[in-house]
Amino acid sequence: MNTKQEMNMEDKQETEKVINEFEAQLRIDIEEKDKIISDYEITMKRLQADFDNYVKRTQKEKEDFAKIVGAKILVRFVDIADDLDRTLSILEKTQDNEVKTGIKMVHARFSKILQDEGIKSFISKGKKIDPYFHEVIEMVPSDGEEGLIVEEIQKGYVMKDHILRTAKVKVSKRVEKK
Amino acid sequence: MSNKIVGIDLGTANSACAVLQAGRPTIVPSAEGASLYGKAFPSFVAFTKDGTVLVGEPARRQAVSNPEGTVYGAKRKMGTSFKYHVHGKEYSPQQISAFILQKIKRDAEEFLGEKVNKAVITVPAYFDDNQRQATKDAGQIAGLEVVRIINEPTSAALAYGLDKQDKDSKILVFDLGAGTLDVTIMELGDGVFEVKSTSGDTQLGGHDMDGAIINYVVKEFAREYGIDLNDDKTAIQRIREASEKAKIELSTVNESEINLPFIHGQKNLHLNLTRSKLEELIDPIVTRCKKPLMQAIKDAKLEPKEIHKIILVGGPTRMPVIRNFVENILGRKAERGIDWEEKLNVELIQWNVLLTVLQYKEEFFLEK
Numbered sequence: 158m159n160t161k162q163e164m165n166m167e168d169k170q171e172t173e174k175v176i177n178e179f180e181a182q183l184r185i186d187i188e189e190k191d192k193i194i195s196d197y198e199i200t201m202k203r204l205q206a207d208f209d210n211y212v213k214r215t216q217k218e219k220e221d222f223a224k225i226v227g228a229k230i231l232v233r234f235v236d237i238a239d240d241l242d243r244t245l246s247i248l249e250k251t252q253d254n255e256v257k258t259g260i261k262m263v264h265a266r267f268s269k270i271l272q273d274e275g276i277k278s279f280i281s282k283g284k285k286i287d288p289y290f291h292e293v294i295e296m297v298p299s300d301g302e303e304g305l306i307v308e309e310i311q312k313g314y315v316m317k318d319h320i321l322r323t324a325k326v327k328v329s330k331r332v333e334k335k
Numbered sequence: 336m337s338n339k340i341v342g343i344d345l346g347t348a349n350s351a352c353a354v355l356q357a358g359r360p361t362i363v364p365s366a367e368g369a370s371l372y373g374k375a376f377p378s379f380v381a382f383t384k385d386g387t388v389l390v391g392e393p394a395r396r397q398a399v400s401n402p403e404g405t406v407y408g409a410k411r412k413m414g415t416s417f418k419y420h421v422h423g424k425e426y427s428p429q430q431i432s433a434f435i436l437q438k439i440k441r442d443a444e445e446f447l448g449e450k451v452n453k454a455v456i457t458v459p460a461y462f463d464d465n466q467r468q469a470t471k472d473a474g475q476i477a478g479l480e481v482v483r484i485i486n487e488p489t490s491a492a493l494a495y496g497l498d499k500q501d502k503d504s505k506i507l508v509f510d511l512g513a514g515t516l517d518v519t520i521m522e523l524g525d526g527v528f529e530v531k532s533t534s535g536d537t538q539l540g541g542h543d544m545d546g547a548i549i550n551y552v553v554k555e556f557a558r559e560y561g562i563d564l565n566d567d568k569t570a571i572q573r574i575r576e577a578s579e580k581a582k583i584e585l586s587t588v589n590e591s592e593i594n595l596p597f598i599h600g601q602k603n604l605h606l607n608l609t610r611s612k613l614e615e616l617i618d619p620i621v622t623r624c625k626k627p628l629m630q631a632i633k634d635a636k637l638e639p640k641e642i643h644k645i646i647l648v649g650g651p652t653r654m655p656v657i658r659n660f661v662e663n664i665l666g667r668k669a670e671r672g673i674d675w676e677e678k679l680n681v682e683l684i685q686w687n688v689l690l691t692v693l694q695y696k697e698e699f700f701l702e703k
Binding site: 289 | 367400448568573596600
């Protein structure tokens with residue numbers, strides 16, 4: 158083998174070595190890029206799933222929003238309805254018929270607004286306690302059946318199919334007669 | 336399988352849950368509160384005579400009529416061998432807590448529309464290994480893999496981003512809730528929080544303040560009309576609600592009116608409550624906070640001036656008088672405002688705390 162051929166061979170080996178190193182580096186680079194892509198893919202899928210849920214929930218929230226905001230305001234009006242109820246019961250004892258009629262009209266107008274918004278009070282007295290509708294404030298001794306609502310401390314209200322305000326009640330506690 | 340992690344504040348009186356949604360922290364409302372308030376889950380479990388198990392708000396509502404069947408405050412018994420005996424059956428505190436966690440899991444799944452299998456739960460800094468293990472066990476009984484137990488004050492510090500500070504610091508967390516005060520001093524070094532001391536009072540909080548206002552209102556009414564309203568449950572109930580509203584309002588305004596028409600027969604209750612009067616009424620309660628606060632500082636072998644950061648947690652700490660009290664003793668301002676607090680319009684800062692833990696640490700939890 159002459160010197161020229163030897164040099165060609167060395168060149169070739171050198172070139173192959175460079176190519177191999179380059180290829181190895183490329184593989185490492187590709188692996189790294191694959192890893193990055195895979196990480197992005199996982200992140201993207203997670204964000205996509207989160208986003209899909211978010212869209213669904215936003216849609217539902219949008220539908221509920223007006224209802225909830227309305228209810229938040231209306232539940233405060235219900236307190237005024239309580240006050241008007243008290244006013245009426247006090248008025249029954251007065252003799253001034255004009256004032257009595259006037260206040261009754263105010264009460265009726267207010268009740269109409271609540272009714273138009275789908276709000277109505279529910280009767281608790283005489284019923285069995287249901288913790289989804291009633292909150293027990295006190296137990297009252299009774300020789301009758303136990304667990305019956307004997308008095309409403311605060312009336313309960315529903316708005317369409319939602320509980321707007323639970324009733325606060327006194328419940329019977331059976332005490333045997335001596 | 337879903338990888339969704341929820342954060343749960345398993346509290347003595349109330350529990351709360353939060354989750355990350357598209358990178359944003361979101362509060363999980365309880366099923367009963369979803370329509371209106373989205374409030375926390377009362378930590379109540381009730382067993383009725385007909386075999387129904389009630390958890391959360393419904394259990395709280397019937398507690399007065401079913402005292403022997405209602406369990407609350409199980410957190411105080413966690414990690415002990417205490418057993419609740421209800422209608423001939425025996426329940427460990429872990430089992431009771433598991434009912435609450437199960438309810439939270441169910442409501443979270445309903446809210447998210449997907450399965451929830453993993454949770455981060457916060458516990459007081461003073462919880463020992465037994466109490467922490469019991470909390471984990473409760474999670475497991477409820478079908479949740481508890482990926483992390485975090486100290487409540489640590490999560491508060493994380494919420495304020497204090498782990499991102501460059502320099503080491505000493506942090507005091509003053510957590511005044513509805514019924515308890517917890518004071519914790521932690522040292523932050525290399526992003527790790529080390530608890531230096533804990534102190535507190537298990538019988539001190541916002542409810543005591545409400546009680547002080549109610550007493551004052553009842554006394555004022557008796558002074559004017561000579562009528563004692565204490566025996567009138569209906570009147571007291573109305574005064575209680577009005578007092579709580581006035582207390583909250585007085586954190587932002589200087590005067591609040593309590594108007595309760597026909598509180599007793601034809602008699603009306605009208606009272607102007609000023610912030611300074613409120614502060615006078617609750618002064619004994621504020622003063623009671625001093626001992627645990629000083630004890631924590633002493634136990635950490637520090638001087639008040641050596642505390643670098645103050646974090647206030649809990650509803651009552653929104654009152655200027657509480658904030659000023661802590662700031663005056665420690666001679667520095669407390670950390671302020673988490674910007675999304677207002678946006679979320681949540682009642683308890685503790686919820687935010689959880690949210691932020693998740694926000695910062697979700698990746699970390701996923702690796703575990």
